[in-house]
Amino acid sequence: MRRRRPATYSALGLVGRGLTHRDWPRAWRSHDLRDAYDVVVIGAGVHGLAAAYYLAANHGVRNVAVLDKGYLGGGGSGRNTAIIRSNYLTPEGVRFYDRSVRLYERLAAELNFNVMFSQRGHLTLAHNDGSLRTMRWRAEVNRLEGVQSEVIGPAEIARLVPFMDVSADTRYPILGALYHPPGGTVRHDAVNWGYARGADALGVQIHQNTEVVGIDVRDGRVRGVQTNRGYVSTPTVVSCTAGWSSLVAALAGVRLPVSTHPLQAAVTEPVKMFLETVVVSGTLHVYVSQTDRGELVFGASTDPYPSYSTRGSLEFTEELAGHVLELMPSIAKLRLLRQWAGLCDMTPDFSPIMGATPVEGFLVDGGWGTYGFKAGPVSGEAMAELVASGRTPELIAAFGLDRFAEGRLVGEKGAAAVGH
Amino acid sequence: MFRIPCPYCGLRNVSEFRHVGGRRARPDVRTATPAQWRAYLYEQDNIAGWSAESW
Numbered sequence: 001m002r003r004r005r006p007a008t009y010s011a012l013g014l015v016g017r018g019l020t021h022r023d024w025p026r027a028w029r030s031h032d033l034r035d036a037y038d039v040v041v042i043g044a045g046v047h048g049l050a051a052a053y054y055l056a057a058n059h060g061v062r063n064v065a066v067l068d069k070g071y072l073g074g075g076g077s078g079r080n081t082a083i084i085r086s087n088y089l090t091p092e093g094v095r096f097y098d099r100s101v102r103l104y105e106r107l108a109a110e111l112n113f114n115v116m117f118s119q120r121g122h123l124t125l126a127h128n129d130g131s132l133r134t135m136r137w138r139a140e141v142n143r144l145e146g147v148q149s150e151v152i153g154p155a156e157i158a159r160l161v162p163f164m165d166v167s168a169d170t171r172y173p174i175l176g177a178l179y180h181p182p183g184g185t186v187r188h189d190a191v192n193w194g195y196a197r198g199a200d201a202l203g204v205q206i207h208q209n210t211e212v213v214g215i216d217v218r219d220g221r222v223r224g225v226q227t228n229r230g231y232v233s234t235p236t237v238v239s240c241t242a243g244w245s246s247l248v249a250a251l252a253g254v255r256l257p258v259s260t261h262p263l264q265a266a267v268t269e270p271v272k273m274f275l276e277t278v279v280v281s282g283t284l285h286v287y288v289s290q291t292d293r294g295e296l297v298f299g300a301s302t303d304p305y306p307s308y309s310t311r312g313s314l315e316f317t318e319e320l321a322g323h324v325l326e327l328m329p330s331i332a333k334l335r336l337l338r339q340w341a342g343l344c345d346m347t348p349d350f351s352p353i354m355g356a357t358p359v360e361g362f363l364v365d366g367g368w369g370t371y372g373f374k375a376g377p378v379s380g381e382a383m384a385e386l387v388a389s390g391r392t393p394e395l396i397a398a399f400g401l402d403r404f405a406e407g408r409l410v411g412e413k414g415a416a417a418v419g420h
Numbered sequence: 421m422f423r424i425p426c427p428y429c430g431l432r433n434v435s436e437f438r439h440v441g442g443r444r445a446r447p448d449v450r451t452a453t454p455a456q457w458r459a460y461l462y463e464q465d466n467i468a469g470w471s472a473e474s475w
């Protein structure tokens with residue numbers, strides 16, 4: 001059955017269906033591919049889905065297709081560690097990510113879908129003078145942009161995270177931390193599904209298992225895309241393909257300053273709640289948070305060489321375990337349950353690339369590296385506005401592809417290399 | 421850990437090397453335009469497959 005309205009959920013329905021396992025509502029539909037769309041979005045991750053949702057919701061552009069070569073959320077959007085924050089280093093970055101945090105705060109209500117956004121606070125530890133200086137710098141930039149961040153000392157850290165070893169006789173003693181109370185975590189799958197459900201209800205068509213194998217460019221203009229299910233004509237293509245973005249851009253003859261690295265993460269068996277905040281240590285190349293189910297989620301920096309492989313490695317888990325135990329020796333008995341990897345499209349300045357390209361009608365939303373999940377709502381909103389109005393919104397003007405040729409890099413390495 | 425055959429010191433652990441990027445021809449500094457130079461600095465082929473790299 002094809003429903004026009006989004007699936008609705010209620011406590012009563014949950015009990016009934018839980019008992020019978022019948023008639024679970026489909027959150028989005030499948031369709032035949034049309035010959036033409038007003039806008040084709042490539043990639044059904046959070047960026048593609050959010051862009052399609054806001055095109056329909058904010059601008060009434062509903063003849064939109066979202067194409068994905070795999071399944072919805074099968075890229076970074078279903079593999080990330082779901083940390084949301086806005087304590088970046090540059091004013092452009094802080095303003096941009098702050099808008100996303102504000103959209104996340106209202107997202108469950110906007111989509112009528114529980115995305116479990118939990119603003120539990122975010123700590124970035126400093127183990128040496130250099131990183132303490134960067135924390136002070138970030139705290140000042142954040143304060144000027146109206147984002148709550150402050151540098152705190154070891155006593156305060158110990159109060160927030162009682163299990164952390166803040167003593168002075170460790171290999172890398174903790175000197176202080178950047179404390180960012182509005183930061184936290186979200187349920188990443190729920191964000192993807194919520195946007196998909198919302199977009200579907202507004203008439204957007206989501207096509208899984210639909211790979212774009214060619215982009216038809218004539219006289220410097222996009223005319224359509226070739227897929228494994230046939231040709232689709234369209235004047236506007238938005239590529240939201242993260243780790244694959246340079247391969248997709250190459251189909252349109254556009255070169256991106258992107259190199260694809262795997263990023264790994266791991267999760268432990270669930271234990272009783274003991275860790276409230278997200279904890280990041282750049283020096284130790286590790287970060288940790290506890291999910292509502294009680295698992296500890298660990299992440300690190302990317303694998304040190306480019307690859308499109310999503311295999312996990314033993315080096316990663318060994319290094320991770322060693323570093324985590326320096327911070328919290330008392331969790332030594334916890335067992336890892338799973339480890340996995342996703343692809344990250346790293347840019348030279350650790351900032352994203354959004355907006356127009358030399359090919360008219362071909363727009364990119366990429367360069368999300370290890371930090372792009374938190375930006376899904378704001379970049380979706382801004383890209384939708386760009387597509388609908390033809391004008392680049394102020395909030396993303398600094399992140400254009402032209403910045404590399406013009407030497408206007410937006411350096412965020414100091415705020416994004418390990419803490420994603 | 422994978423190992424890399426180094427022409428100077430033989431088969432060594434990858435952790436002893438640093439990845440620099442895809443191998444690219446460096447433009448002539450005397451004649452390169454800023455656009456060529458920046459393309460050399462930032463643009464990567466980033467192909468999914470075999471590629472020549474500098475370590």
Ligand SMILES: Cc1cc2nc3c(=O)[nH]c(=O)nc-3n(C[C@H](O)[C@H](O)[C@H](O)COP(=O)(O)OP(=O)(O)OC[C@H]3O[C@@H](n4cnc5c(N)ncnc54)[C@H](O)[C@@H]3O)c2cc1C
Nearest residue numbers: 043045046047069075076077080081083212342372373374
């Ligand atoms: C382990 C890990 C941890 C992370 N932690 C965080 C974090 O804590 N916080 C944070 O903000 N970010 C984090 N990130 C980064 C974040 O996951 C990504 O930046 C973000 O999900 C990118 O979303 P996207 O929608 O742009 O791309 P993706 O979700 O990667 O989606 C791209 C989609 O494009 C599709 N595609 C590719 N090529 C084609 C084609 N030719 N035709 C059709 N479809 C195609 C793919 O199948 C894929 O589904 C993490 C990433 C990883 C891997």
